[in-house]
Amino acid sequence: MNTPSEARQRPVSQPSGQPPPIGMLAELTHRCPLQCPYCSNPVELTRKREELDTETWQRVFAEAAELGVLQVHLSGGEPALRQDLEALVASCAEHGLYSNLITAGVNISRTRLEALADAGLDHVQLSVQGATAEVNDHIANLPGAFDKKLAFAAEVTDVGLPLTLNSVIHRANLHQIPDLVELALELGARRLEIAHAQYYGWALQNRGALMPPREQVMEALELVEAARERLKGKLVIDAVVPDYYARLPKPCMNGWGRQSLNVSPSGKVLPCHAAETIPGLEFWNARDHALGDIWQDSPAFNAYRGTAWMPDACQSCDRREIDWGGCRCQALMLTGDATQMDPVCELSPYHDEIQTLAIVDSRRDDEFTYRRFSRQTAQGDPA
């Protein structure tokens, strides 16, 4: 008897075209009380007035379920800054979508958490920026944040919702990995994500303040592996690897337009959250098109789908359907050409260059550039 295997969609060709996506990241808003310097949102943030309204999001969830999406990640920014979050969770539940709330956990009251659970929320993923108040609050640039997160985590488990702790790892908190494991256990989390910073957008701007030294990264990987083995059955530990120091590229998004899609606060449907950094791609908006049409036919989704777009060296590589050519955004950033092989790959002519660049950045002493809305328009709260 086979043990159930985690979803690895085979590239089965179906009469209707592309195999359907499994997951959808719904970035409900870019507003956030935290200012983490590695934020995965674009540097040019979307303001509240441009956000999709409740009805449009509900239509998007209905279309996602129809298309074959199984899980929706309600994210941001801070998704709880949407006053209609309960209604959006209820909409996911109504359509059978597994809902995962990705939150900073500093602005959700007990009453609201219970309302979200009643609306059918399946899971909470709480971010921590460090394992102590000092580190956490410095990185988030929000005094008092850590204590609020601890209180929120206790309420999540008390309400009976399963909890994942997520921490983005970089030079300023890499030393706290054992403490983060302990914290996850203390808080009753069933899962811990140790996610090394991925250098796009804000993190790219802050690379000189975030990039850890190679030796420490290797040591951290061993620590995580040992903890994962030791805590089997008690705590699931997932790691997002620091790819600048790797020899093989990550299978970014498990392949472009293959398993997941991302809807931005203003309704743009993207193959990944950083896709807008690639110039010349045409994204369709969920305001104007049905999600299924966007998945099948929009130019951005078809740009790097499958293997036909790959350079010859990738097309003839045994790993072409394992790592899917790595990351397009990274190829663009580091080589100037989004169709290049991901320079993390040791076969890339740029491979040595990016390893050197990481080592140089890891020795810099830059200050954080905190994630903020640009000052050109409104002051104070972005509206």
Added chain:
Amino acid sequence: MSADIDAPNDAGGVPALAERDVVRIPRGVRLREDKARGGWVLLAPERVFQLDPIAQQVLTRVDGERDVAAIVDDLAQAFAAPRDRILADVRAMLADLITKNVLEVA
């Protein structure tokens, strides 16, 4: 979770699971049909397990009430197969899913 499932048995890191144990699908994990792709899936935090027809037969019998023995009896009858063989397979499958935190001992 009960303490005994943390103790690996001698057979290579798989937690021991007794016939009298009752397993259940914890909150945050959902079993459902996947119409778009066909078959059934187990949905867990950041994970989707695609079930083969046998796993589907086992997991649709996991109701938090019946113990492992009752599930095995039912399967042995439904598929007219040797009970010993089914017991070994079911225990291995359930233990593996417990290790992955998508099932728990009630």
